[in-house]
Each structure stands twice: as structure tokens, then as C-alpha cells.
Amino acid sequence: xxxxxxxxxxxxKRFGExxxxxxxxxxxxxxxxxxxxxxxxxxxxTTLGMIMGLVTPTAGSIHVMGxxxxxxxxxxxxxxxFSSPYVDLPxxxxxxxxxxxxxxxxxxRGLRERIAELARDLDLGExxxxxxxxxxxxxxxxxxxxxxxINRPRLLLLDEPTASLDPDTGDWVRRYLSAYQExxxxxxxxxxHNMVEVERMACDVLMMQKGRMVDRGSPAxxxxxxxxxxxxDVFLAVARGEAMPALSExxx
Amino acid sequence: xxxxxxxxARRVGAMVMRHYYLIRGSWARILDLFYWPMVQVLLWGFIxxxxxxxxxxxxxxxxxxVLLSAALLWEIMFxxxxxxxxxxxxxxxxxxxxxxxxxxxxPWELALSLFATSLIRTIIGFAPASLFAAFYFDVSVYAMGFxxxxxxxxxxxxxxxxxxxxxxxxxxxxxxxxxxxxxFVFALAPLSGIYYPVSILPGWCxxxxxxxxxxxxxxxxRAILLDGxxxxxxxxxxxxxNIAYLAGGVAVFLLCDRLSRKSGRLMQLGE
Numbered sequence: 001x002x003x004x005x006x007x008x009x010x011x012x013k014r015f016g017e018x019x020x021x022x023x024x025x026x027x028x029x030x031x032x033x034x035x036x037x038x039x040x041x042x043x044x045x046t047t048l049g050m051i052m053g054l055v056t057p058t059a060g061s062i063h064v065m066g067x068x069x070x071x072x073x074x075x076x077x078x079x080x081x082f083s084s085p086y087v088d089l090p091x092x093x094x095x096x097x098x099x100x101x102x103x104x105x106x107x108x109r110g111l112r113e114r115i116a117e118l119a120r121d122l123d124l125g126e127x128x129x130x131x132x133x134x135x136x137x138x139x140x141x142x143x144x145x146x147x148x149x150i151n152r153p154r155l156l157l158l159d160e161p162t163a164s165l166d167p168d169t170g171d172w173v174r175r176y177l178s179a180y181q182e183x184x185x186x187x188x189x190x191x192x193h194n195m196v197e198v199e200r201m202a203c204d205v206l207m208m209q210k211g212r213m214v215d216r217g218s219p220a221x222x223x224x225x226x227x228x229x230x231x232x233d234v235f236l237a238v239a240r241g242e243a244m245p246a247l248s249e250x251x252x
Numbered sequence: 253x254x255x256x257x258x259x260x261a262r263r264v265g266a267m268v269m270r271h272y273y274l275i276r277g278s279w280a281r282i283l284d285l286f287y288w289p290m291v292q293v294l295l296w297g298f299i300x301x302x303x304x305x306x307x308x309x310x311x312x313x314x315x316x317x318v319l320l321s322a323a324l325l326w327e328i329m330f331x332x333x334x335x336x337x338x339x340x341x342x343x344x345x346x347x348x349x350x351x352x353x354x355x356x357x358x359p360w361e362l363a364l365s366l367f368a369t370s371l372i373r374t375i376i377g378f379a380p381a382s383l384f385a386a387f388y389f390d391v392s393v394y395a396m397g398f399x400x401x402x403x404x405x406x407x408x409x410x411x412x413x414x415x416x417x418x419x420x421x422x423x424x425x426x427x428x429x430x431x432x433x434x435x436f437v438f439a440l441a442p443l444s445g446i447y448y449p450v451s452i453l454p455g456w457c458x459x460x461x462x463x464x465x466x467x468x469x470x471x472x473x474r475a476i477l478l479d480g481x482x483x484x485x486x487x488x489x490x491x492x493x494n495i496a497y498l499a500g501g502v503a504v505f506l507l508c509d510r511l512s513r514k515s516g517r518l519m520q521l522g523e
Contacts, residue, residue, distance in 0.1 A: 015516055049519045052354040056513045078356040088347035090274065097273040104266030105355045107259060131277070147351070 003066055005030045005155050005187040006051060011060035013046050020046040022211040023060070031185040035198040038208035039239040044191045048157055052082060065154060078106060083148035084159035085141070091133025095124060095143045098132055099150055106151035118146040138169040145173065149180065156188045162197060174201055195231040207238050214238060263357050267365030271339050285373055289327045289381035296323035297389040318477050320391045322446045324382055325473060328374060328404055329466055330437055332411025335373035336366045337433040340419040344427060349521055359509045363502055366419065367412050374408060399482050403469050406490040410465045413497035420508035426517060445470045465490040465497070
């Protein structure tokens with residue numbers, strides 16, 4: 001079996017008395033889209049933050065592509081990337097300047113060619129010279145996506161990738177991400193509240209509640225297990241504590 | 253892709269270019285580089301002219317030109333510190349820090365890029381003001397020769413030491429500490445003996461001044477301008493203190509980065 005892209009063991013994070021993440025363990029296989037689901041305060045963002053090295057865990061271990069994130073994060077960070085509508089990019093820089101900056105930070109070879117390729121794929125040609133702050137929400141999402149793909153990441157972490165986008169643009173982004181994942185065999189870890197997105201993109205779903213991993217499975221498996229017809233209903237069942245007792249223990 | 257000295261140099265260069273793009277595209281930021289040094293030169297230049305033209309002789313007549321030189325040298329230290337902190341704050345204001353911190357950029361590389369950007373911004377701001385002082389007020393800091401280069405270096409490095417420690421505190425405490433960036437260095441001004449000898453300070457203030465590189469530089473500047481003597485002892489002391497403070501400042505920055513990741517503050521600042 002191929003080495004997991006992400007291997008998390010006994011991961012915990014306490015903020016004072018508050019347990020944000022309480023001993024979760026899971027692994028993510030390469031070349032898969034995995035969704036991380038949970039209500040507000042479930043611990044998704046903190047878990048993502050720990051995987052990216054932004055938050056130091058209280059206990060546990062994280063290996064990304066075999067690299068210990070607590071000891072040598074930069075070795076893994078060069079092969080991953082991240083996008084979130086809640087983490088902005090410098091508005092006064094043009095899209096081209098942004099991509100040049102991040103391309104250099106990630107050590108991308110043939111950077112000009114890579115930017116031209118992304119501009120073609122993401123329809124950014126007209127926008128390259130425009131300041132990021134002057135773009136519409138949809139254009140910003142495409143520019144941010146270009147930044148997150150600049151280094152051809154083997155692991156892409158996405159936080160609400162289609163939040164605030166109209167359905168058409170959202171659909172376009174989902175199709176593009178799926179195509180990228182298939183073409184490059186990349187793994188995508190997706191935190192989202194958009195259940196349609198999860199059903200369409202993810203082949204594996206991790207469900208968190210109150211800092212614990214309460215269930216895991218493919219969308220089809222979860223629908224069958226909870227006897228629901230949509231992932232939205234599954235999400236509500238878990239968020240409202242209607243998870244089956246046998247599944248309320250941490251899931252590895 | 254991320255390792256080695258060349259990789260570090262490339263990432264530091266990327267950050268310097270990022271700030272170059274930012275400044276190049278903003279008239280307000282370009283103007284800000286020149287504005288305050290020029291205001292200082294005009295203010296102290298006219299004060300110096302007024303003193304010189306009021307019929308004073310001896311020490312006071314000499315002191316007139318010393319005032320403008322002192323104002324210019326103080327501007328080097330202040331520009332160095334504030335430029336470093338402005339570059340750092342730009343990342344917080346644009347909510348870009350999260351992207352940087354999940355890139356292969358190491359915290360010490362971020363610190364190095366802030367030093368480099370600070371140096372460039374300081375030179376860009378200082379050069380026109382000092383040249384204007386030389387041509388319009390006939391007071392040239394460059395007349396101090398090689399000693400000026402050593403003064404410049406010491407003051408820039410002192411600004412870095414203070415600036416990087418303050419950046420660390422903002423990283424740890426959050427934007428609530430932003431006020432420190434604007435105010436802290438002015439607390440050192442009275443003790444640095446910019447416009448007067450340290451010897452007129454009370455004993456306990458002199459004791460503190462002995463540990464300020466800026467106080468050594470301004471004493472050294474007066475020794476050159478008033479006595480024509482280069483005080484290498486003062487320059488050496490300033491250099492030793494600066495090495496210690498720069499190391500301390502970087503240590504504070506790296507410690508605050510670590511504490512900020514531990515407390516989850518870094519993620520909040522990055523969003």
C-alpha cells in the first residue's frame with residue numbers, strides 16, 4: 001500500500017481548558033479527495049492548522065508525505081499548498097506579481113512558463129496585470145487557485161474553496177480541482193460546509209464533532225449508514241449528536 | 253526544492269521583490285519613504301541656520317551644524333526600525349501572513365527579508381534628505397568619511413534589533429501591540445544623547461545610555477564634528493552592543509513565533 005499523504009496519530013490541541021481537538025487519528029491516501037466535515041467549533045480549522053504547521057499540537061504526531069511536520073515542516077510545505085477565502089492575498093499586487101512571489105517562495109522552476117500555463121488553464125490571461133484587490137469574488141478565487149497550484153502540489157488543503165461563489169463559478173472550480181487531482185494524482189483535503197460539493201468531489205469523508213473524529217466513510221457509505229438521502233442530512237445528524245452510539249468513539 | 257543556502261536566498265529575495273512590487277505600485281508609500289526624512293532636514297536645517305545667524309560664536313556656532321547631522325543620524329535609526337515594522341505590518345494588514353507561514357519560507361528567512369527591505373527603504377529615504385542637507389544647508393554627513401559608514405551601519409542594525417523584537421511582540425500579542433512600533437524608539441531618544449552630550453543626563457540615565465548603541469554613535473559623532481577625533485572605542489562598543497541586541501531581537505521574534513503557533517494566535521493573525 002502506498003505511503004499515506006497525511007498520517008495523523010493521537011492529535012490533540014488544548015487552548016487552556018478548551019479541548020479544540022481531542023486525540024484524533026487518521027490517514028489520507030495519495031490521489032484522493034478527502035472531505036473534513038463538522039459544525040462550527042468541531043475542530044476542523046484547528047486540525048488543518050496543525051497539519052500546515054500554523055498551530056503546534058498539544059500531543060500527537062503529524063507526518064505529511066513521510067515528513068515529521070513537528071520537526072521539519074519546510075520539507076513538506078514545499079510539496080503542499082493551501083487556499084482559503086478567509087486568508088487573503090496582498091490586494092495591491094497584480095495577479096502576476098502574486099504568482100511570481102509565491103512561485104519564487106516555492107522554488108518553482110520555469111516560473112514564467114508555469115504562470116502562463118495557469119493563466120491559460122484558469123482563464124487569467126486578462127487579469128495578470130490587474131491588482132488582486134480590483135478582482136471580483138470569482139476572479140479572486142481563480143487567482144487564489146493559481147497561487148495554490150503554482151508549485152504543482154502533491155497535497156492541496158482547501159478551506160471552503162467555493163464559499164461566496166455563484167453556482168456556475170463554484171461548479172467550474174470543482175470541475176477544475178477534480179481534473180487537477182486526476183491529472184497529477186494529487187491528494188486534496190477539503191474542509192467545507194457545502195454538502196453538494198462534498199458529495200460531488202470527495203471519495204472519503206471524515207466527520208468531526210466537538211474535537212473528535214466521529215465517523216468516516218465514502219459519501220455512499222455514510223448515506224447508507226445513517227439512512228439518509230443527502231449528505232446535508234448526514235451532516236445534521238452528526239452535528240446534532242444523532243450519530244450511532246457505536247460510532248461515537250474516535251475513528252482512526 | 254526548499255533546502256540549502258541558495259533556497260534561503262531565493263526566498264528572501266522573493267520577499268524583497270514582494271515589497272518592491274508593493275512600493276512601486278503605491279505613490280503614498282513612495283512619498284512616505286521621503287517625506288519624514290525631508291521634513292526633519294528642513295526643520296533642523298532652519299533651526300541650525302537660525303542659531304548660526306544669531307551671532308553666537310565658539311561652541312554654539314559649531315553646535316548649529318551638529319544639530320542637523322544629529323537629526324539625520326537619528327533618522328537612520330528610526331527609518332531602519334519603522335521600515336522593518338512597516339514591511340511586517342503590510343503582511344498583517346493584507347491578511348497574507350497565513351499564506352506566507354504555510355509556504356516554505358522559514359521564520360528566520362522572513363526576519364532576513366525584513367532586514368534587507370529595511371536597509372533598502374532606509375537608504376532610499378535617507379539619501380535624498382542627506383544630499384539636500386549637503387547642498388542646501390551646507391551640512392554633509394558624508395564629510396565624516398568612513399566613520400559615517402560605521403555610524404550608519406550601527407544605527408541600521410540597532411533599528412533592526414528593535415524592529416524585529418517588536419515584530420515578534422505583535423506576532424505574539426496581536427495588533428493591539430501595534431502602537432509600540434510607533435512609540436518605543438522615541439523612549440530611547442532622550443537617553444541616546446542625540447542633541448546633547450550624555451554627560452548632562454542624571455547618573456542613572458547615563459548608566460542606561462552606556463548600554464545604548466545609539467548613545468555611543470552620537471557621542472562619536474560629536475567627537476568627530478567638534479574635536480575632529482574618531483572614537484573607535486565608542487564605535488566598537490556600539491558594534492558589540494548591536495550584535496547582542498540583534499541576536500536578542502531575533503531570539504524574541506523566533507520565540508514569539510513559536511509561542512504564537514502554540515497559542516493559535518498565528519492562525520488568527522493569518523486570517
